[in-house]
Amino acid sequence: MSPHVFPVTVYYEDTDMGGIVYHANYLKFIERARSDWVRGEGVDQVALRARGIVFAVRRIEADFRAPATLDDRLEVATEVLERTGARIVLSQVVTRDERPLFRARVELAAIDMHGGTPRRLPAELRRPAGA
Template sequence: MGFRVTVYYEDTDMGGIVYHANYLKYIERARSHWVRTLGIDQVALRDEGTVFAVRRVEAEFLASARLDDVLDVTTALVDASGVRVRLEQVVQRGGQALFRAQVELVAIDWRSGAVRRMPAALRALKEPRD
């Protein structure tokens, strides 16, 4: 699933290069968009006591994005189980990969922090999608 991001001044350092932590923000937005396209209402899920938490991120910085770049963030399923989902997310500019991350998500009870089963729409995912 693709998600488009434009690099604004606030995203950059003094040299006009995207500050490294902002790539994590870009992939977070893309993951939220991906979950929404699966028909999962994260507000309703939260009201029922369940939220998603990032358990692990492995990130690779490949090249720099710059002020005014238009970036495409793809999110692809690597695998899913009853309690976790692993995704590969790539930030690209014009087809060139700038940043790549493997992200593992778990569902938790936001009150206690205890792990919960993933929503059915995520547990049902078996084949990688883009």
């Protein structure tokens, strides 16, 4: 299965005084890409939230490879690495012209939004990787 690709344009607000993307903004870029990926998988997060279930980032391993700058056109590729009943592990790579700038391994958990206890992933996300 090919990765989900989400386009990102670097705006002035994304950069620091040196004109490069501020490190925390890569987390925003990959969050937007994950939200778009979840939507593409058929999960309605508003309806899920109404049932008291939300996604929480449990762990992120981040690797900053090269800087992005103002007006760069980036892509965030999202791929499933692993799935269990209540969590999913994703690879997310931010590239410019196919050159990796940032890589992250992100572990998401489905949790009860009121008590923070684990919940089962929506059926749409429990499919085996590559299905």
